[in-house]
Amino acid sequence: EKAGYDHFMLKEIYEQPKAYRDTMGSRISADHKQIVLEEVQMTKEQIQDIHNIHIVACGTAYHAGLVGKTVIESLARIPVETDVASEYRYRNPIITPNTLVIVVSQSGETADTLAALREAKRCGARVLAITNVVGSSVAREADDVIVTWAGPEIAVASTKAYTSQLIAFYLLGLYLAQTLETQEAGAIADVIQALEKLPEQVEAILAEAEVVRDYAERISKHEHLFFIGRGLDFNVAQEGSLKLKEISYIHSEAYAAGELKHGTLALIEEGTPVIALATQEMLFEKTVSNIKEVAARGASVMGLAIEGDDELKKSVDELFTIPKTLPLLTPALSVVPLQLLSYYASLARGNDVDKPRNLAKSVTVE
Numbered sequence: 505e506k507a508g509y510d511h512f513m514l515k516e517i518y519e520q521p522k523a524y525r526d527t528m529g530s531r532i533s534a535d536h537k538q539i540v541l542e543e544v545q546m547t548k549e550q551i552q553d554i555h556n557i558h559i560v561a562c563g564t565a566y567h568a569g570l571v572g573k574t575v576i577e578s579l580a581r582i583p584v585e586t587d588v589a590s591e592y593r594y595r596n597p598i599i600t601p602n603t604l605v606i607v608v609s610q611s612g613e614t615a616d617t618l619a620a621l622r623e624a625k626r627c628g629a630r631v632l633a634i635t636n637v638v639g640s641s642v643a644r645e646a647d648d649v650i651v652t653w654a655g656p657e658i659a660v661a662s663t664k665a666y667t668s669q670l671i672a673f674y675l676l677g678l679y680l681a682q683t684l685e686t687q688e689a690g691a692i693a694d695v696i697q698a699l700e701k702l703p704e705q706v707e708a709i710l711a712e713a714e715v716v717r718d719y720a721e722r723i724s725k726h727e728h729l730f731f732i733g734r735g736l737d738f739n740v741a742q743e744g745s746l747k748l749k750e751i752s753y754i755h756s757e758a759y760a761a762g763e764l765k766h767g768t769l770a771l772i773e774e775g776t777p778v779i780a781l782a783t784q785e786m787l788f789e790k791t792v793s794n795i796k797e798v799a800a801r802g803a804s805v806m807g808l809a810i811e812g813d814d815e816l817k818k819s820v821d822e823l824f825t826i827p828k829t830l831p832l833l834t835p836a837l838s839v840v841p842l843q844l845l846s847y848y849a850s851l852a853r854g855n856d857v858d859k860p861r862n863l864a865k866s867v868t869v870e
């Protein structure tokens with residue numbers, strides 16, 4: 505059932521192009537200009553009445569929600585807050601009937617996420633679920649459901665579920681933008697065109713999966729490292745860091761690159777590995793200057809940038825690239841080398857990749 509792969513995680517990483525295609529599927533109009541979300545029953549008036557959005561989830565799904573915030577805010581111009589479900593439900597959040605609450609859950613059974621959904625409904629909010637399991641508790645109790653068609657995810661470490669959640673957020677952000685007319689039709693068509701290119705771009709990254717292997721083996725000998733980035737790169741850094749921790753047991757921390765000098769820089773020593781994401785055009789120069797700060801203190805830096813941004817080569821020890829896409833869409837590409845990096849680091853340490861210690865696939869207890 506692993507279809508020739510050594511682990512479910514690797515199989516699921518390779519299933520991502522299909523998961524992207526299936527999740528976009530019939531949700532893009534035949535002329536590639538519009539999003540069709542038949543499963544979202546909200547009327548145009550109800551969408552116009554949304555004052556704010558809360559995205560609530562746990563773990564990796566929460567990390568998808570962090571990207572979702574930027575996607576929805578930039579496309580639809582609706583204010584969004586993203587929260588961890590176990591915090592949200594106890595912090596007496598301000599939920600009104602004009603709040604749209606989006607819960608994100610691969611399994612659709614996570615106890616805290618389900619409780620947050622119920623609290624949102626009790627306060628009169630509309631709830632939209634992004635889930636991978638049709639008929640799950642979250643799917644049954646939400647008002648609207650966007651199913652991520654990633655197929656069953658067996659490995660404890662989530663890969664294709666996370667990236668399909670990103671695709672769901674792109675579709676939803678575009679759908680809200682087209683309904684609210686916050687973007688010109690041409691701009692929406694441009695994003696759709698870039699979105700449709702992602703599966704083959706992921707295939708190109710996977711065709712060279714082995715390029716990160718050496719570096720993964722090198723970091724497997726360390727006990728601490730950092731991921732840094734700005735904007736969406738920071739959100740992907742958070743996901744990359746979680747993935748590495750859960751299956752390789754290497755301690756790592758994801759840091760907003762501009763925050764380093766407010767304390768964390770003290771932890772950089774000779775040889776400390778730092779994985780720096782620099783895929784955001786607007787933030788590129790700023791990130792490069794943070795990379796120089798850590799390199800000057802002895803860090804061994806792995807850079808992750810867009811193909812052609814060779815300028816970074818001078819400041820890093822190792823440079824990996826991803827194909828060019830719109831800045832908003834880079835998370836759907838940049839996370840893939842980080843998934844592979846954790847996979848190979850876990851393998852190098854001889855860990856049980858698919859079943860990391862202390863963790864369960866579905867967390868149905870609080």
Ligand code: F6R
Binds near residue numbers: 609865866
């Ligand atoms: C990490 C991982 C977890 C889950 C989290 C939420 O790789 O898989 O962090 O993302 O437990 O699970 P779901 O999405 O099923 O609610």
